[in-house]
């Protein structure tokens with residue numbers, strides 16, 4: 001089997017889990033000479049990043065055409081080597097490497113008639129607990145508690161709430177309100193897992209973070225995510241010495257080297273990794289192996305399309321470092337319309353993906369409908 005064509009496809013879609021904000025991804029479709037197709041994705045988030053990634057994928061494609069798509073490790077290394085000047089240390093090039101790599105794994109699985117999780121060595125978990133990964137939608141805390149109860153009524157085993165998000169929830173900005181929110185969630189959730197994820201708009205200094213986490217941990221937080229952002233080794237060491245809640249970060253890293261730096265600080269308990277950013281399934285798996293060696297937890301940052309969800313599921317099942325899986329609680333086009341059989345939980349549990357490749361069937365008409373050029377054209 002040989003690679004016949006590689007297409008980069010920027011898509012734009014309204015995300016109901018984020019107040020219908022328009023989000024952007026760059027998909028990658030790799031077709032083999034026998035007509036089989038593999039799908040990949042990069043989580044570019046903004047249209048200009050999607051366009052840049054499209055150009056880079058098209059450049060990298062020149063070195064991949066005619067090659068055997070089952071040689072995922074070799075081709076991954078080759079695309080990384082090609083980006084030696086503009087991709088050293090990560091950045092936009094890592095998005096392109098990610099999208100190509102995920103598509104190659106999908107194609108490899110289809111070529112060999114095996115699921116990606118089997119190609120990665122097989123599932124180490126029989127099933128994983130599923131939690132809701134959400135943005136709160138209401139101003140009133142009782143309304144937010146009602147929303148949580150509704151989401152968890154499907155059996156989901158926990159809640160990770162983004163602080164500093166759009167809308168009227170105003171979480172992450174006031175000590176008393178944040179603590180009242182966590183208290184209310186604990187009351188409505190019983191013993192289920194509760195995580196708080198600080199978004200880019202939350203700017204706590206170390207003292208604020210210590211005070212806030214100490215107050216919130218009275219209500220049993222499973223972890224606090226990015227309370228001091230992507231990189232603050234001294235701040236994190238300080239926070240860690242004064243609190244007992246697990247600390248999660250890492251999702252903004254691009255490369256294994258970046259994750260090595262984070263691990264070396266000794267301040268991270270739960271390492272977030274987005275395969276649509278951190279150089280695909282090959283990159284994510286290498287990070288998981290290191291996280292496992294360091295006796296830490298890895299956690300997929302999968303909050304985009306069903307392609308990254310399927311890739312994340314494959315790795316999460318193939319690594320003992322991964323302990324749970326996140327789902328967006330509201331139905332959304334890139335998860336539920338894009339593929340014939342959306343990835344979802346059953347009574348709060350998710351099971352290993354089956355079927356060849358990523359185990360998803362992408363509906364081409366849906367991709368066509370969400371092409372960025374069309375969506376942005378309609379909006380202007």
Ligand SMILES: [Mg+2]
Nearest residue numbers: 197225251272
């Ligand atoms: Mg996060």
